Amino acid sequence: MRVIYGLDNVPDESTDRAVAIGVFDGVHWGHKSIFSHLLQEANNFGLQSLTFTFEKNPAELLAPTRAPYYISTLSQRIELIQSTGVDSVVIADFTPHLAHISREDFLSQVLIDKLRTKRLVVGANFRFGRNREGDIRYLSEVAPDLGIGITVVPAVVIDGGPVSSTRIRAHLLRGDVEIAAKLLGHRFALRGTVVMGNQIGRSIGFPTANVKGEPRQLIPGRGVYAVETTIDKTPYMGVCNIGTRPTFDGEGITVEVHIDGFQGDIYGRQLDVVFCRRLRDELKFSSRDSLVSQIREDLQRANKSCRW
Numbered sequence: 001m002r003v004i005y006g007l008d009n010v011p012d013e014s015t016d017r018a019v020a021i022g023v024f025d026g027v028h029w030g031h032k033s034i035f036s037h038l039l040q041e042a043n044n045f046g047l048q049s050l051t052f053t054f055e056k057n058p059a060e061l062l063a064p065t066r067a068p069y070y071i072s073t074l075s076q077r078i079e080l081i082q083s084t085g086v087d088s089v090v091i092a093d094f095t096p097h098l099a100h101i102s103r104e105d106f107l108s109q110v111l112i113d114k115l116r117t118k119r120l121v122v123g124a125n126f127r128f129g130r131n132r133e134g135d136i137r138y139l140s141e142v143a144p145d146l147g148i149g150i151t152v153v154p155a156v157v158i159d160g161g162p163v164s165s166t167r168i169r170a171h172l173l174r175g176d177v178e179i180a181a182k183l184l185g186h187r188f189a190l191r192g193t194v195v196m197g198n199q200i201g202r203s204i205g206f207p208t209a210n211v212k213g214e215p216r217q218l219i220p221g222r223g224v225y226a227v228e229t230t231i232d233k234t235p236y237m238g239v240c241n242i243g244t245r246p247t248f249d250g251e252g253i254t255v256e257v258h259i260d261g262f263q264g265d266i267y268g269r270q271l272d273v274v275f276c277r278r279l280r281d282e283l284k285f286s287s288r289d290s291l292v293s294q295i296r297e298d299l300q301r302a303n304k305s306c307r308w
Contacts, residue, residue: 001082004090005055007114017050018042018119019111020086021126023057023165026071027080028184029156030163034121035084037153041119042087045149050115051081051089058094060216069218071168071184073191080186090115103129103138107146121151158183175221177275190219190255190273194266197256206295208241208256211271219255226276226302227257236262237306239298240273243282260299277305 004010018041024031035051042049055074059067072080074091081089092098101109106129111117120143128134136152143150155162163183171180172188181187190213197210213219222243229236238259257273279301283294 001086002088003078004088007090007092007110010090010114014116016047016116016118017088018045018047018121019050019052019115019117020121021052021128022123024051024053024077024081025057025068025165026168026184027077027084028163028165028168029158030123030153032084032185033156034123034153035081035086037151038121039085041121041149041151045119047118049085049087051086052110052115053077053081053089053091054094055091056094058099061094061096061099067216068166068169069216070214071165071172071188071218073214073217076189076191100130103134105129106134107142107148111148112146117148119149119151121153123153124155126152169218172218172220175223175225175278177220177225177278181275187274187276188220190217190275192217192255192271192273194269194271196267197254206258206292208258209266209271211255211257211273213255219253220275220278222253222282224279224282224298226279226298226305228274228276228306229257229259229271231259231262231264231266231271236260237299237302238273239279239295239302240275241282258295258299260302274306276302279305 018038020034020038022031022034038049038051041047057067057070078089111120120139122136124136126136139150157163161167168180168183171183177188190211192211192213194209195212197208220242225240225242227238227240229238236259238257240255240257242253242255244253255273257271279298
C-alpha cells in the first residue's frame with residue numbers, strides 16, 4: 001500500500017480512483033465494511049482504491065475541548081488500513097483551509113482535481129465542507145453531474161446497536177475490552193514506548209515495563225488485565241495494571257506490564273500491549289506477600305484468557 005502524506009503530494013497522474021473518506025479511528029467493523037465496498041467498487045469499475053483520512057481528528061481543530069481520545073495511533077491506523085488491501089492512503093492535515101472550504105470546492109478541488117474520484121464510498125453519516133454543510137442528500141443531487149458515483153454503506157449493527165468509535169471508546173473506558181474487541185474485529189492494542197519506572201515490580205520479583213502512550217491516546221479504565229505482546233517476533237503473555245499502584249501509595253495513572261517469561265531490556269522500545277480480558281479491579285494490599293500471591297493468581301488466569 002502506498003502511503004501519501006499531504007494532499008499536495010498526491011501524484012499528478014492519469015489514474016481514476018474509488019475513494020473512501022473518514023477518520024477511521026480504530027478501523028472497526030463499520031470501517032471494514034466501507035473498505036470492503038471500496039475494493040468492490042474499484043474492482044467493478046477498473047479503478048485504484050484510495051482512502052483519504054486525516055492525521056488528527058478534525059474535532060481537535062473545530063472543538064478541541066470535546067475532541068475524543070484515539071483508539072488507534074496513526075501508525076496503527078495505517079497498518080490496519082493496509083491489512084484491508086487498499087491500494088493507497090492519503091493522510092492529510094485538517095487545516096483551517098480545509099475546515100472552511102465550501103462543499104462545492106471540496107468536491108471540485110479535493111475529490112476531482114486532487115484525487116480524480118470516480119466512485120465515492122462513505123458511511124451514512126458522512127458530512128463534509130464548511131460547517132459540515134455537505135451531506136448524503138447533497139452528494140446524491142450533485143455527484144452524477146460531476147461524474148462521481150456514490151455508494152453509501154449502512155452502519156454495521158452488533159448486539160442491537162450500530163458499531164461506532166464513540167461506542168468502542170465508552171467500552172474501553174469502562175474496561176470492557178472483550179466487548180470492544182467484538183466491535184473492532186480485533187483486540188484493542190495500546191501502542192507506546194517503554195520508559196523507566198520506579199523498579200517496584202522488580203523488587204518483588206515481577207519486573208514491569210512502564211508503557212507511555214502518545215498524546216491523546218485512549219487508555220482503558222483502571223484495573224488489572226490479561227494482555228499479550230510480541231518482542232522480536234516472539235509472543236508473550238502478561239498482566240497489565242492500569243492505575244495508581246495503591247499498595248505503594250502511587251500517584252498518577254500508569255500502565256505497567258509484567259511480561260511473563262521475558263528477561264531482557266526493552267527501555268526505549270515501542271511495545272504493543274494487546275488487551276485480552278479484564279481480570280479484576282486495582283486493589284490495595286496489606287503486604288507485599290499478599291500482592292505477590294495475587295499477581296501469581298492473575299498470571300494463571302491470564303494464561304487461560306490469552307490464546308495466540
